[in-house]
Amino acid sequence: xxxxxxxxxxxxxxxxxxxLSCAASGYIFKYYCMAWFRQVPGKEPExxxxxxxxxxxxxxxxxxxxxxxxSRDNAKETLYLQMDSLKPEDTAMYYCARSRDISCGIxxxxxxxxxxxxxGQGTQVTVSS
Numbered sequence: 001x002x003x004x005x006x007x008x009x010x011x012x013x014x015x016x017x018x019x020l021s022c023a024a025s026g027y028i029f030k031y032y033c034m035a036w037f038r039q040v041p042g043k044e045p046e047x048x049x050x051x052x053x054x055x056x057x058x059x060x061x062x063x064x065x066x067x068x069x070x071s072r073d074n075a076k077e078t079l080y081l082q083m084d085s086l087k088p089e090d091t092a093m094y095y096c097a098r099s100r101d102i103s104c105g106i107x108x109x110x111x112x113x114x115x116x117x118x119x120g121q122g123t124q125v126t127v128s129s
Contacts, residue, residue, distance in 0.1 A: 001026045002024075022027050033106050035096070036050075045113060048070075051072055094122060100114070102118065
């Protein structure tokens with residue numbers, strides 16, 4: 001059974017940084033692509049970043065480039081999201097997600113709930129101005 005547990009969220013002032021973690025269990029972590037999504041109430045979830053199974057390839061939507069860094073430690077079965085220069089509009093619940101298959105993609109076409117159906121419970125990030 002896939003289990004994803006996010007941590008590291010919190011409240012921070014604009015310009016600050018946070019590092020989110022996602023501990024995975026119940027499957028062979030190193031075989032799957034992983035991604036971060038975020039969602040605010042009343043809106044569709046938004047893909048934040050994706051990373052290939054080995055960690056060599058990462059992807060960020062244009063709107064996320066430059067401030068967020070996704071990484072993974074396959075030995076620790078943990079996914080990370082380093083968020084710098086945070087803005088109030090980054091306020092959201094952040095979720096880590098596992099790809100549907102081991103044959104996985106991480107570009108705009110693939111960063112969807114259909115391709116990443118397994119999500120954790122989320123961690124709240126609140127950025128104040």
